[in-house]
Amino acid sequence: MEDMFLSLQKPSDVRSKIGELVKAMRNSRSMTQQELAEKLNLTRLTIHKVENGKNFNIDTLLLILQYFDLLSVFSDFIEEQRVQFKDFGSFY
Template identity: 35%
Template structure:
């Protein structure tokens, strides 16, 4: 049986991760928003899985030191999927 992950599920996981990291660092939504140059509403929507833009996700990942591991995981996936040219 094939098992697919939906975009909605990924947005919800990202939002939950953001909320947990924010709380772990004892930040309010307003404080995180100010640090990142965003509105509190953007953070609120992101945490509920309703506004997971790539830019917002990357800024949040960068703030919580998760950008490097994310980059490495994606790069590794890309490297594994590359095929050698026949020419």
């Protein structure tokens, strides 16, 4: 069981990957950090933090995903996981 946890990625690794994705999506639309921030009513610093894998909150991530039309993809993934764990049953 311990080996399973050793193979998991660290939260900072996942934040970095999210940041790379956000930056790629922003660049694909030829937007600056400032332009994206203004569209989302956020600060440029907030976008900078997300893109650099720094601490950001889930609401910021969801807002960005919504802007880039990826919120439904994320929601579908969550639902698939929920169903999978529901089907797994309870140990108690």
